[in-house]
Amino acid sequence: MNHLNQELFRKNHFKQLTSVQEKVLKEIPKKRDLIVRSQTGTGKTHAFLFAINELLDVESQQTQAIIIAPTRELAMQIYDFAKVMQEINNQIDITLAIGGMENSKLKPKLAKQPHIVISTPGKFIDILGWNTLRLDTVKAVVIDETDMMLDYGFIDEVDTIASRIQDHAIFMLYSATIPQGLRSFVKKYLHNPIEIFSEEEVLKPRITHILVNQRHRDMNESVLDVLTAINPLLAIVFANTKTQAKEIAEYLRDYGIDCVEIHGDVSDRGRKQVVSRIHSKKIRYIVATDLAARGIDLPEISHVINAGMPGHDLDFYTHRTGRTGRSGREGYAISIVGDKDQSAVNKLLKTGIQFQFKRVKDGVLEDARPFYAVQKRTKKLDPEVVQVLNRKNQKVKPGYKKKRKQEIESMMQRKRRDMIRAEIRDQKKARAKARQQAKEEW
Numbered sequence: 168m169n170h171l172n173q174e175l176f177r178k179n180h181f182k183q184l185t186s187v188q189e190k191v192l193k194e195i196p197k198k199r200d201l202i203v204r205s206q207t208g209t210g211k212t213h214a215f216l217f218a219i220n221e222l223l224d225v226e227s228q229q230t231q232a233i234i235i236a237p238t239r240e241l242a243m244q245i246y247d248f249a250k251v252m253q254e255i256n257n258q259i260d261i262t263l264a265i266g267g268m269e270n271s272k273l274k275p276k277l278a279k280q281p282h283i284v285i286s287t288p289g290k291f292i293d294i295l296g297w298n299t300l301r302l303d304t305v306k307a308v309v310i311d312e313t314d315m316m317l318d319y320g321f322i323d324e325v326d327t328i329a330s331r332i333q334d335h336a337i338f339m340l341y342s343a344t345i346p347q348g349l350r351s352f353v354k355k356y357l358h359n360p361i362e363i364f365s366e367e368e369v370l371k372p373r374i375t376h377i378l379v380n381q382r383h384r385d386m387n388e389s390v391l392d393v394l395t396a397i398n399p400l401l402a403i404v405f406a407n408t409k410t411q412a413k414e415i416a417e418y419l420r421d422y423g424i425d426c427v428e429i430h431g432d433v434s435d436r437g438r439k440q441v442v443s444r445i446h447s448k449k450i451r452y453i454v455a456t457d458l459a460a461r462g463i464d465l466p467e468i469s470h471v472i473n474a475g476m477p478g479h480d481l482d483f484y485t486h487r488t489g490r491t492g493r494s495g496r497e498g499y500a501i502s503i504v505g506d507k508d509q510s511a512v513n514k515l516l517k518t519g520i521q522f523q524f525k526r527v528k529d530g531v532l533e534d535a536r537p538f539y540a541v542q543k544r545t546k547k548l549d550p551e552v553v554q555v556l557n558r559k560n561q562k563v564k565p566g567y568k569k570k571r572k573q574e575i576e577s578m579m580q581r582k583r584r585d586m587i588r589a590e591i592r593d594q595k596k597a598r599a600k601a602r603q604q605a606k607e608e609w
Contacts, residue, residue, distance in 0.1 A: 185210035229304035267435030288324035313342035374492035387418035426452035
């Protein structure tokens with residue numbers, strides 16, 4: 168390590184390099200492109216900062232490194248890490264360029280050709296249109312959370328950025344996984360890349376995966392039940408949509424749980440305030456959508472609550488649960504699931520994830536029978552169904568069997584809906600009464 172990195176190592180009170188940091192530093196002198204397969208929590212951010220420092224010529228006022236992060240929050244966190252370098256050497260010029268910043272103030276900063284630019288894909292595309300930043304002097308380009316760039320459709324912007332970088336620059340892709348959709352990008356821009364894998368043992372996630380049966384309860388109510396049964400240091404509730412996130416957050420507040428929201432409808436100013444509250448440890452509950460949450464790097468998260476399995480891509484289950492159990496700490500991933508989630512759970516079981524089945528009873532999370540294990544049970548047929556099945560039909564018309572099946576399914580759905588409505592009404596009344604009584608006692 169050069170002097171700058173030695174000081175950065177000391178300033179961060181590191182005792183030793185992680186395997187990722189050590190391997191990246193070893194490969195940097197070869198000036199070859201890198202694909203770094205590493206989960207968050209293995210020191211990957213400092214791995215690429217160490218790499219950039221090895222290449223940086225502080226005496227030359229030229230843009231020498233570009234770091235592209237998928238979200239504003241993640242870009243800001245990288246910037247916070249990088250600012251320590253300026254404390255060591257105040258000549259180092261680092262500029263953060265993300266959405267929400269005033270372009271009138273940002274353009275002059277970029278015109279000075281800062282040594283390092285940290286940005287998001289969309290914002291950097293804007294910067295390219297300004298023609299203020301020279302790219303021919305760039306020595307290294309870091310694409311952080313590359314798989315996330317693909318997941319959220321940013322890969323076209325990243326492709327445009329990469330196409331403007333000259334061949335002598337080193338590309339470094341940092342990603343938990345390299346899905347098939349990234350292969351064409353890798354082949355197009357990376358030349359004979361070296362793949363680096365994390366070998367951390369103490370930093371590997373220690374996650375207990377738990378399934379809680381939603382049954383016929385409202386999801387908001389189910390989330391509340393789970394949260395009141397745990398005592399988290401910091402918990403994230405994942406919703407599949409912005410609407411669901413807002414509904415869950417509002418419901419929790421109605422029951423006295425102070426929580427913050429992070430999703431696409433939260434303003435830039437609001438997002439900064441939320442992140443500030445989280446970092447100041449003034450909040451214990453976050454309700455978020457996948458995109459916003461992937462930009463949060465908080466090793467203190469003790470519990471991840473999934474309000475249903477991810478509906479779009481099961482890889483998001485890994486991304487979500489990867490928020491907890493970091494740096495050797497224990498973490499809990501609790502998924503509230505229903506019948507529609509059984510297929511997703513079966514697929515996750517095939518990947519080797521072991522689930523514990525739990526239920527909330529009397530405010531406590533306790534063991535439950537594996538409700539997905541019993542899939543086929545002989546049921547006594549409904550009398551109305553029996554009538555349909557035994558209906559005599561002298562002349563069988565084309566499509567008769569299909570129509571009969573549809574009639575039975577429609578009948579069963581109606582009966583099930585009626586039963587669920589009645590059960591929900593009873594449960595809500597009982598719970599409301601119990602909560603009111605508890606509040607009065609409290």
